[in-house]
Amino acid sequence: MSSAPAKPADLVTVNIDGKEIAVPKGTNVIEAAKLVGVEIPHYCYHPKLSIVGNCRMCLIEMGMPAVDPATKAPVMDAATGKQKINWIPRPQIGCGTNASPGLHVKTSSPMAREAREGVTEFLLINHPLDCPICDQAGECKLQEHSTAYGRGYSRFIEQKNVKPKRTQLGPRVTLDDERCILCSRCIRFSKEIAKDDVLGFIDRGSYSTLTCYPGKQLENNYSLNTVDICPVGALTSTDFRFKMRVWFLKQTPSIDTESSVGVNTEVWSREGVLYRITPRRNDAVNDTWLADSGRMLYKQVKADDRLLAPAIGGNSTGGDMALKAAADLLKAGSVAVVSSGRSSLEEQFLTKKLADALKTQASLVSRVGQGDRLLISSDRNPNVRGALVTGLISALPSQKLAGLAADIDAGKVKTVISVGEDLTAAGLTAAQLAKVSVIYLGTHNNATSAAAKVVIPTLTVFEKSGSFVNQQFRLQKFAKAVPGPAGVNDDLVTLAELVAAAGGGILPFALGQLWTQIAAETKVLAGLSHAALPATGHLLDASAWAGLPFCEGETLHFKPAAVPAAVNA
Amino acid sequence: MTAIVELWNSLHPMLQAVIKGLAVIGVIFPLGGASSLVERKVSAWMQGRPGPNRALPFWVAWVPGISLLQRLGVFHLLADGGKMFFKEDSLPGHVNKFYFLLAPVVAMIPALTTVTAVPLGAYVDEAGRVVPLILANVDIGLLAVFAVSSLGVYALILAGWASNSKYPFLGGVRASAQLISYELSMTLSVIPVFLWINVPGGEGTLSLAKAVEFQSQPGFLGGMWFIFIMPIAAIVFLVSLFAETNRLPFDMAEGEADLVGGFHTEYGAMKWGLFFVAEYAHMMIGSAVFILLFFGGWNPLPWIPLSLVVGWLGAVSPVLTHPIIVGLLSLGIFVGKVLFMIFVFMWVRWTVPRFRYDQVMKMGWQKLLPLAIGNLLFYAAAIAIRDLQLGVAYWAALAVVTVAATWAIFANPLQKPAL
Amino acid sequence: MAYVVERKSLSLSERLYLPQIVAGMKVTLKHLFKPNVTLEYPDVRPAIPPGYRGVPTLVKDPNGREKCVSCQLCEFVCPPKAIRITPGEVPANQPDRAHVEKGPQAFDIDMLRCIYCGLCQEVCPEEAIFLQNTFSMTGYTRAEMVNDKAKLYELGGTLPDQHFKWDKKKAAEERGNPHH
Numbered sequence A: 001m002s003s004a005p006a007k008p009a010d011l012v013t014v015n016i017d018g019k020e021i022a023v024p025k026g027t028n029v030i031e032a033a034k035l036v037g038v039e040i041p042h043y044c045y046h047p048k049l050s051i052v053g054n055c056r057m058c059l060i061e062m063g064m065p066a067v068d069p070a071t072k073a074p075v076m077d078a079a080t081g082k083q084k085i086n087w088i089p090r091p092q093i094g095c096g097t098n099a100s101p102g103l104h105v106k107t108s109s110p111m112a113r114e115a116r117e118g119v120t121e122f123l124l125i126n127h128p129l130d131c132p133i134c135d136q137a138g139e140c141k142l143q144e145h146s147t148a149y150g151r152g153y154s155r156f157i158e159q160k161n162v163k164p165k166r167t168q169l170g171p172r173v174t175l176d177d178e179r180c181i182l183c184s185r186c187i188r189f190s191k192e193i194a195k196d197d198v199l200g201f202i203d204r205g206s207y208s209t210l211t212c213y214p215g216k217q218l219e220n221n222y223s224l225n226t227v228d229i230c231p232v233g234a235l236t237s238t239d240f241r242f243k244m245r246v247w248f249l250k251q252t253p254s255i256d257t258e259s260s261v262g263v264n265t266e267v268w269s270r271e272g273v274l275y276r277i278t279p280r281r282n283d284a285v286n287d288t289w290l291a292d293s294g295r296m297l298y299k300q301v302k303a304d305d306r307l308l309a310p311a312i313g314g315n316s317t318g319g320d321m322a323l324k325a326a327a328d329l330l331k332a333g334s335v336a337v338v339s340s341g342r343s344s345l346e347e348q349f350l351t352k353k354l355a356d357a358l359k360t361q362a363s364l365v366s367r368v369g370q371g372d373r374l375l376i377s378s379d380r381n382p383n384v385r386g387a388l389v390t391g392l393i394s395a396l397p398s399q400k401l402a403g404l405a406a407d408i409d410a411g412k413v414k415t416v417i418s419v420g421e422d423l424t425a426a427g428l429t430a431a432q433l434a435k436v437s438v439i440y441l442g443t444h445n446n447a448t449s450a451a452a453k454v455v456i457p458t459l460t461v462f463e464k465s466g467s468f469v470n471q472q473f474r475l476q477k478f479a480k481a482v483p484g485p486a487g488v489n490d491d492l493v494t495l496a497e498l499v500a501a502a503g504g505g506i507l508p509f510a511l512g513q514l515w516t517q518i519a520a521e522t523k524v525l526a527g528l529s530h531a532a533l534p535a536t537g538h539l540l541d542a543s544a545w546a547g548l549p550f551c552e553g554e555t556l557h558f559k560p561a562a563v564p565a566a567v568n569a
Numbered sequence B: 001m002t003a004i005v006e007l008w009n010s011l012h013p014m015l016q017a018v019i020k021g022l023a024v025i026g027v028i029f030p031l032g033g034a035s036s037l038v039e040r041k042v043s044a045w046m047q048g049r050p051g052p053n054r055a056l057p058f059w060v061a062w063v064p065g066i067s068l069l070q071r072l073g074v075f076h077l078l079a080d081g082g083k084m085f086f087k088e089d090s091l092p093g094h095v096n097k098f099y100f101l102l103a104p105v106v107a108m109i110p111a112l113t114t115v116t117a118v119p120l121g122a123y124v125d126e127a128g129r130v131v132p133l134i135l136a137n138v139d140i141g142l143l144a145v146f147a148v149s150s151l152g153v154y155a156l157i158l159a160g161w162a163s164n165s166k167y168p169f170l171g172g173v174r175a176s177a178q179l180i181s182y183e184l185s186m187t188l189s190v191i192p193v194f195l196w197i198n199v200p201g202g203e204g205t206l207s208l209a210k211a212v213e214f215q216s217q218p219g220f221l222g223g224m225w226f227i228f229i230m231p232i233a234a235i236v237f238l239v240s241l242f243a244e245t246n247r248l249p250f251d252m253a254e255g256e257a258d259l260v261g262g263f264h265t266e267y268g269a270m271k272w273g274l275f276f277v278a279e280y281a282h283m284m285i286g287s288a289v290f291i292l293l294f295f296g297g298w299n300p301l302p303w304i305p306l307s308l309v310v311g312w313l314g315a316v317s318p319v320l321t322h323p324i325i326v327g328l329l330s331l332g333i334f335v336g337k338v339l340f341m342i343f344v345f346m347w348v349r350w351t352v353p354r355f356r357y358d359q360v361m362k363m364g365w366q367k368l369l370p371l372a373i374g375n376l377l378f379y380a381a382a383i384a385i386r387d388l389q390l391g392v393a394y395w396a397a398l399a400v401v402t403v404a405a406t407w408a409i410f411a412n413p414l415q416k417p418a419l
Numbered sequence C: 001m002a003y004v005v006e007r008k009s010l011s012l013s014e015r016l017y018l019p020q021i022v023a024g025m026k027v028t029l030k031h032l033f034k035p036n037v038t039l040e041y042p043d044v045r046p047a048i049p050p051g052y053r054g055v056p057t058l059v060k061d062p063n064g065r066e067k068c069v070s071c072q073l074c075e076f077v078c079p080p081k082a083i084r085i086t087p088g089e090v091p092a093n094q095p096d097r098a099h100v101e102k103g104p105q106a107f108d109i110d111m112l113r114c115i116y117c118g119l120c121q122e123v124c125p126e127e128a129i130f131l132q133n134t135f136s137m138t139g140y141t142r143a144e145m146v147n148d149k150a151k152l153y154e155l156g157g158t159l160p161d162q163h164f165k166w167d168k169k170k171a172a173e174e175r176g177n178p179h180h
Ligand code: SF4
Pocket: A179, A180, A181, A182, A183, A184, A185, A186, A187, A210, A226, A229, A230, A231, A232, A234, A235
């Protein structure tokens, strides 16, 4: 929910189940009721989509204070001494009713209850008894509402409808038409948010069926959001389908590392195995959406090319040996540090300490792609601004390490330590890499790890805790969802040991202590700590970097250029 | 017959002793093992189980009818023995090795030694005298048995102490305290028997054979077993016997519920087996003494002494009065009685739960000891009245005093409930 | 609240204790001659009463088809976490089971963990898992004590089924939407 307090003039007072509450004008009854802690069940209403009012689940009883038609004077109720309420004799939908002054709502009057029971019974008439095999079971609104607001038994003895059960709507979405309750959320999402209007209903009545327009597929990069918002199990993720029941999964808040948007995510895991990634609502960053590409990132954790053991010269070895070999190389001097915009803020802080200890300036590789104006920005590093904040870099990075290449050619550099960056991809040739000793800290095999003298494996974002600074200069934290591979140290431990080896002193590697030091040494982070960071993040004062020409274009909640970032909150 | 006797007499006394010793070992050991099997079977039957009945060596499986032995568990006895001999005999690292190894040996010595002073039967020689079958017919009989069998407790104490471990130590301490407590009552309970036997002017004796002889006299009082003459003494003796042999309900020294295994917790294999055999040997000796003192020894029934039976046999055929046949007969009767006593031991064990240790102490010192003393006083007075022929008035006075004392002890409303 | 239990004071015979012992010995003597109550187990097998909760097994329907749809409810409800299921999709080209869609790829019950509580049977919406008559599960290794899917079906066999749910589903699927 947007936290900006509305001006008093915009507030209207409504009465929900006898409780008075002042809500901003334009708030509908479902949201207003939520504010007083009353749940009005609903299917088709979604806070980020337009309102169509076609499921009829949110029926409530509603009334307005009575006024004398002639005099406009309030009609008083003699019994209570209060203004009389004119209750509307038929139930109204809560989603399509906006708060107006004096509005009275009963959410659980006999009429409202009966209306819900009726709607639920209709919805269940043709709904298959699929719960044992349905992936939505456990997070299905129909299940929940049937339990809470349904009749509890079935009077339907006729044959249920039969509809297609395994339609591939697109490469990532499978549709079970029998389960669809025709709320049209998916249709509205495709049209309004993804701007890819491919879904629609055909036929009428109980034969209505959701399909794609002929010749089209639901294949945009946001298609899996329809699965999230589908209140029942009609739309399912082909990837997650039949993999695991949701009640076994543990949720861990995380951040999407695809781009500098910093989409808030929820990572679902069971016993150290990741199963899926879904968006986490943050109205200032990503609303309730997440790109499909960001949902597949969990696969890198168990990828075949994952680095699992430290290596010296290509032969795997123990962690201590690799650290010692790296320390020896660092002590020999003439070291260049290549840092990463994918490292967390904490790692960048330690990388900065490493560069300082080695008396060099770290370089950073920028990654630029096409922005989609929604939740993927053109800056494909999640944390370039973190590097600016920690002082790891002072100017915006470039895509190629031209300066480093020149230094290697000139023989000024004998050792390159890369914190998670593929140097070949960043423009160094194999010949240049062969001239120097490379220390590679990374998660996966690549040309650099193959050429490296010392390889120290690190953790993916799902296996560690930390924080990123997104394009709005919003500091957001992520947490460890699963344990890392056996024998792989936490990145902060590795970096702290390298700093110590380079003569930079003993630094803390536990998040809490490290943050004490980070907050003490970094002006814009003063007074902050990782533990106390709110789930929706914390906007930093970005004025120091206002003049920099960041590459991002507009995204969902970000406008580039002259407008200071804080205004977009 | 005489040839055998002559051959025997011509042997060196040392050799004689060795042969006698081996005979004792050869009899007691298997008997101990057999008792263990009987114990398992009796307990099983009392608990509605079949008990051990599986073992059957495959090379005898073809013998017809062998399955009866199998179901009686006879081969378990062999298997147990074999296991005992061949399993690893571990020696814990923390024990006092010398005493640890000594303890089982010490346990066996009194168990085997006392057998020598116990008459096992009798035969009637040509002169018509009843001669007891005994390895060492010493006149101090009972005293010897008591003296040597009390040494048995040293084995328990030694084992408990040498094990150098908590529970064995507690077990040893319990065993010694218990032994001291009940030794007194036991000894006091047999004194009336010998007061009765040793009539004034006669030759003084503590011989167990004499006690049997005394119960074999003709006449109503003469043929009466001591269990009838002095039942209280018999009960005190029996209870003390249970306590002395560490049998349930008095097996405080082992008490597996509170002391794991008590004094033999650290023992295994044959060392443990020796304790086991010693326990059964004690039981057998104790039963034998009890039978000799109170149950008429080798006399088949009260008022029907062995010599009477021999007379009847002689009437049938003179061959049957041959000393060997009579000896075997008396031995059979005696051993039968002893085996029954052992059964009683087991019967009690599988009926009565173990006492608490404080109850054991209380019973020994506060109940049995006063009872034994009172019993002794009563019979001392009675014997005096009998021997001095003081007359009816004295008998009446004794009866009054006894009834009054009994009332004071048992029916006194001021007394707290016992145990 | 603390309260005092009055002890009945003992009668004379109780205090003497010997009569009590004799009474007890009478009881044990009676038992000595009574027939045994135990079964000689491996030779004589007990009659299993109906409703017995033995080793949990998976059963097939009378058509020999797998009933379990790997809903994982039993895995969820199992108190000692003895059940492990890897769900999987039933391919659309499997004629008699295609309409089932989902079935277990792997189904392991760790009999070293199972406490024979029967909750899995209770919770199963498909009547696919039953605690049947097998009461003795032994093995030399831990791995042997884990019943996999094949073993579970071997133990379970086929039970009569009143519902024929999948047959009905199949019939409906073949009939299609009658209004078209
Ligand atoms: S598929 Fe789901 S989201 Fe779409 S209309 Fe049906 S129920 Fe609604």
